[in-house]
Amino acid sequence: MSENAVETYVRPEFENKNLGKALDVDVERPLSLFERIANINAVRKFSILLGLLFAWEAYTQISGVEPLLFPSFSASSIALWETILSGEMFTKIWVTIEILLVGYAAGLACAAIFLIWAVLTRVGSDVLATLTSMFQPLPAISLLPLAMLWFGLGASSLVFVTIHSVLWAVALSTHVGFMGVSETLRMVGRNYGLRGIPYIFKILVPAGFASILIGLKVGWAFAWRTLIGAELVFGALSGSGGLGWMVYEKGENLETTYVFAALFMVIVIGLLVENVIFRNIELKTINKWGMQR
Amino acid sequence: MNDAATGTAGHSPAAPSVEPILDVSGVTLQYKTKEHLITATYRVDFQVFESDRFVLLGPSGCGKSTLLKGVAGYMRPVEGTMKLKGRVITEPGPDRVMVFQEFDQLLPWKTVKQNITFALMNGGKCTSKQEANDVAMEYISKVKLERFEDTYPHMLSGGMKQRVAIARGMAMEPDILLMDEPFAALDALTRRQMQEELLQLWDDTKFTVLFVTHSIEEAVIIGSRILILSPHPGQVKAELNAHQMGHGDVGDKDFSQLQEKIHAMIFADRVLEDETLPNV
Structure with missing residues (x-):
């Protein structure tokens, strides 16, 4: 025992019996107004936007750059306002959005068919993997000349290239999402008698939704840029032009403020879709389910 | 024998x-x-x-x-x-319903109650939503999780998740629980x-x-x-x-x-x- 005592220092036990309430600290304190405002996502992003617009206006005022080459923000806003008032802007937007929605929906439908096939059979899976790696790197716009040969100069050619730009992006990331679904969840699904298409839609789709959503976003971005690009290059040939055609047409006429107005609109629509539509889908799904912080 | x-x-x-x-x-x-x-x-x-x-x-x-x-x-x-x-x-x-070791066996996109009704409806145990709800609530109270029926799995502790999994398994009243x-x-x-x-x-x-x-x-x-x-x-x-x-x-x-x-x-x-x- 005495040898042990040398090696271990035995201390007396104690208990703090008079532990009072800690009254001199705030256990809970509301955040300051500034902190709460800074916590709002939209406020932070809008301040960045405002900062950029301010920098734009300041640059054009100070540097004295030729307005025909680089118009100021104020001049561009006036042009934007005019086109909005005259209804021209919304007609153009609608032409573009309509083609985009049709192409996007058709692209998703094609992706769904490929994916169902890929999940149910190994051949389908191999076909999808091969086609994706073949077509994913191919710029959709490069198919436009062919599409115009096949479908003529109308909207159907634009829909075709939009489908092409959506399909492979969505198929690829959805496939990756399905692959990542845990074995346990798969077994749970099968345990309760799910198989085939119900199994895909009730287990694989929600379980892989984080990845699917990335596909939807990337697909949207590809479709948007392909379509604007297609209108820009071949828009003059199609009957009624959209936003891309407006950029092209106004550029030809040296109406640079209108070019900026149209580009501004392209960006704003992109931002809205990303930050309003997709953000809300995210909040209502993967954020709510704890799949993403 | x-x-x-x-x-x-x-x-x-x-x-x-x-x-x-x-x-x-x-x-x-x-x-x-x-x-x-x-x-x-x-x-x-x-x-x-x-x-x-x-x-x-x-x-x-x-x-x-x-x-x-x-x-x-x-x-x-x-x-x-x-x-x-x-x-x-x-x-x-x-x-034969299986209760796994892994905590990820609950469907993350469904609440505690929905996890159980999902099993009941798809497993063919219940045909009406109402019936499935009643059975689910019965088993949720058996594992003492009444306060959490509308909670998503990622907000539960490990023990609670396993309780839900057990409740889901038992609610199916299988011939044998694995x-x-x-x-x-x-x-x-x-x-x-x-x-x-x-x-x-x-x-x-x-x-x-x-x-x-x-x-x-x-x-x-x-x-x-x-x-x-x-x-x-x-x-x-x-x-x-x-x-x-x-x-x-x-x-x-x-x-x-x-x-x-x-x-x-x-x-x-x-x-x-x-x-x-x-x-x-």
Whole structure:
């Protein structure tokens, strides 16, 4: 025992019996107004936007750059306002959005068919993997000349290239999402008698939704840029032009403020879709389910 | 009556029916890894009777989890048959519900209640939403999670998730509940509590359960009958009775004796086996 005592220092036990309430600290304190405002996502992003617009206006005022080459923000806003008032802007937007929605929906439908096939059979899976790696790197716009040969100069050619730009992006990331679904969840699904298409839609789709959503976003971005690009290059040939055609047409006429107005609109629509539509889908799904912080 | 067990006693004296619920005879299970074909179990026989708390016990590598997957229908035996109430098991189905070790077995996109109603509706147990809701609420209150019925799984603790999984399994009222080390990933205190709760639930409804564990103590507490498997490949070493023991007996003389007996059986081959056996 005495040898042990040398090696271990035995201390007396104690208990703090008079532990009072800690009254001199705030256990809970509301955040300051500034902190709460800074916590709002939209406020932070809008301040960045405002900062950029301010920098734009300041640059054009100070540097004295030729307005025909680089118009100021104020001049561009006036042009934007005019086109909005005259209804021209919304007609153009609608032409573009309509083609985009049709192409996007058709692209998703094609992706769904490929994916169902890929999940149910190994051949389908191999076909999808091969086609994706073949077509994913191919710029959709490069198919436009062919599409115009096949479908003529109308909207159907634009829909075709939009489908092409959506399909492979969505198929690829959805496939990756399905692959990542845990074995346990798969077994749970099968345990309760799910198989085939119900199994895909009730287990694989929600379980892989984080990845699917990335596909939807990337697909949207590809479709948007392909379509604007297609209108820009071949828009003059199609009957009624959209936003891309407006950029092209106004550029030809040296109406640079209108070019900026149209580009501004392209960006704003992109931002809205990303930050309003997709953000809300995210909040209502993967954020709510704890799949993403 | 064929006495399948190569071990000690015959059937559990408390077995209320003579026909077994689950009859496993001569089952060899194999699975493939990238480079090997592995024989997980070799000609295993056992029978589970109604209201048994039947425990598969053994060191890692004895194929107990594989055996459970076989019973669940996720794997087909290379030889032998597995019959549930006389019907040969060929695929997974809602008549054998599995409770997994992993916490991710709950569907993250459904709330606690929806997880249970999902199983009830898709498993064909309930046809109307209303009925499924009622059954779900009954079992949620059985596992004392009423306050969390509308909570998503990611907000629950590990123990609560397992309770939901157990409630989901029990709500299906399967012929046999399959549990694959359901408490292994829990901390010691929660595990202890969950074992008690499981035994209380069993006292309530006397469900039949096939329980896999590698903890001798857990086997003796939970099990009414314990099947001991030897490793590489899994073969039946013994079948022992433990129905008379529960949590109150931990540390008792009989309890310790049974524990030591099992310990000796499992580790008897240790000199012949490699050193990868876990410290139980």
